[in-house]
Amino acid sequence: MKRNFPLLLLLVLLCLPSAAWAQETSAEQREVVEIARTLKCPVCESQSVADSPSQLAQEMRAYIQRRLEAGDSRQAIVQALVDRYGEGILLEPPRAGFTLLVWWLPVLSLALGALVVGLALRRWTRTPAADALEAAPEMSSEELARYRARLADELARRERGPA
């Protein structure tokens, strides 16, 4: 029990309820932020519409909210903004046409890497060369016990050190 105390402490710490998770923001406001997160603020260096304090980003957030209140779909709102400011405001490149590349290349390169690693492992583990492990003569348990005792002995001597 005593030994497991740090683990328990950790569990207790992890159990502390985070106050933020308990609360509810209105679903609509959350959706505004969600949409704004996927759009680049057109006048900023590299901030999303959700994060940017600029005038334009504020107007765009208000616009998203108005259209949501009017019952428009997320797609329609984003499309309207893209028509106005260009495809360059999409922080999440569309999964179609040329920008499909940006999504697939990491996946492909990872798959390729996995293939290489897999093949290398296969080749290595299947080489018929005399396996050192197998070739090593089995040690009798008696011998093993003797070695263990010697090891413990020498470890203890080392620990005490030459001072």
Add this chain to the structure above:
Amino acid sequence: MTPADGGNLALLLAFPVGAYALVASVLGLRRGLPELLLSARNGLVAVAGLVTLASLALFYALLTHDFSLRYVYDHSSRAMPTLARLTSFWGGQQGSLLLWTWGLSLLAVFVVVHEGRKAREEGWPGPFLLRPASAPLPYVMAVLLGIELFFLFILGFVASPFERLPMVPPDGRGLNPLLMDPGMRIHPPLLLTGYMSFSVPFAFAIAALARGRLGRDWLRPARGWMLLAWTIQGCGLLMGAWWAYHVLGWGGYWGWDPVENVALIPWLTATAFLHTIMVQERRGLLKVWTLALAVATFALAIFGTFVVRSGVLTSVHSFAQSPIGPYFFGFLGLVLIGSTALLLYRLPRLRAEGRVDALLSRETGFLLNNLLLVGMAAAVFWGTVFPLASEAVRGTKVAVGAPFYQQVNGPLLVALLLLMGVGPLLAWRYTSGRNLARALAWPAALALGVGAVVFGLGVERGLGLLAAMACGLVVGAVAVEYYRGVRARQRGGQALLPALATLVARNRRRHGGYVVHLAMVLIAVGVLGSGHQVERTLTLAPGESAQVGSYTLTYDNVYDERQAGADAAFARLTLAGPAGQRLAALEPDRRVYPNWESQPVSGIAINTTWPWLDDVYVVLIEADAANHATFHVFVNPLVICLWLGGWLFLVGTLIASWPEARPVARATPAVLEPREAVASEA
């Protein structure tokens, strides 16, 4: 002659001196002339001295408002406080490159001095450069000098920090106020130092290739220097996150901005290097791969250095038009082609000494680790350069932002965490399924417990839940490793704490590594927690309250004050917890600097609530004449874990890199003195 002229002259002189030293070191090596090697070493020191002079001259010009220099005019002004003017040194491209070069020239001297001290401690009589164990050093010197020369060429002839203006303007343009924050005094120099230090492990790799000695000898110094560079770069990245969080005011700490990305990529490949190097040390495997990682990390660091202050990633045109662009790409090409050719030439000597005996082994764990880390690096690199590719190919600009990186890297990061939980429990060569299952029992139980708790808290999305469980697994795995080690020593009769201390001291690398793993868990917890951010924009009249998350903010009043050359408005708020208890007073402010009126700077008020560990993060957007104030408020759960993780990261790397005691040197101090005299004479 003004000090700036002197600096310019020193910088221009450094180039031929460096060139001489490079030629001397190569000739000395080829002809076997020790005198030339020693002369090359002196040249290396002289370059460091000259670049130091140039740097001091630039500092002096900034301090004395020498606006006849374009650099001083562009990046400072009379209104700026002294300390802020010093940060102007690395506020622009030329100064940043000068800092890089200055750092490398000093580090190169340090590498040589360090080697000399080791030789002296071993009692080597005479010049240490002639000691057999120091044989790679002249090669290392030559590579470092080559890199320095390239930068000296850029600084002297392409992008000089000492460029004059045709006439002297009365005042400078000043520095972007966002860059005047105290965080900026540390973060950019740290990253530039990190980028620059990746040169040393690269130099050792090239030295090993050039000499054809590709056994374990080169790994030890390369690992040590890589660990140093990796630590500095890691701290730089964390400092950057901290600065973004505390200064930029958008409630986050990492924006997947190109400049951040290019700093992260070499750090990822360096992480892969530090892991794979263990496979080569232990088993003599993956030799080509380890070398390739050292080269790639350096090339990516050069790429990052180039990108960091040039804004070239914003468009193809600025990329092509940047005056230093072609040179950087030429240099990068040279590095990559040269290294690859050398690698191919030495391929016959790079055969694996052994093989992977079983799929379930530590070796496989490291291979997967490398696959994931390099996969992440490739994904981030691709996302960063894709907008350029798109513009070049189709002529349309696209943005690749946070959603892309989160979706691509999220699964990889979770896989990496899971591997971090399993890997340390795998034995070298071969682990039986049963042994692994036994070792994994406790960590898995912890992971399930954490998963249940997090699920109870309302995290139901698969990946977040899996990540939280993976964190539990890592903590469990590290705990099991320590428990095993300590218990073995306790059986030998040691008490708990001494057992722990000797366990760590006996294998610093390994246990430092585990501490770094724990730090990564803390950072992961911070990242996961901050995903549950709550955000609200409030407009309040004095005395009014509003609810954000389960916290209540009461706006008290606002007042104006002139501070540090800026007009500032301060708002006072009171923060109350879920039960209505008063937690803290918050004072966000908003400053307007002269020359930068369109870009007001927010002083953000952050309070970490205890025991919930939420950051309540308040930004003052504006206050009108009627004292109504608008605030942007965020509640960021667990972000504090990021910074705690950062400190733990530093502790772990310090444990891992703490030099081993050298018993030989300590045993015979009396004998050393005369030899020291000989060595310093030489």
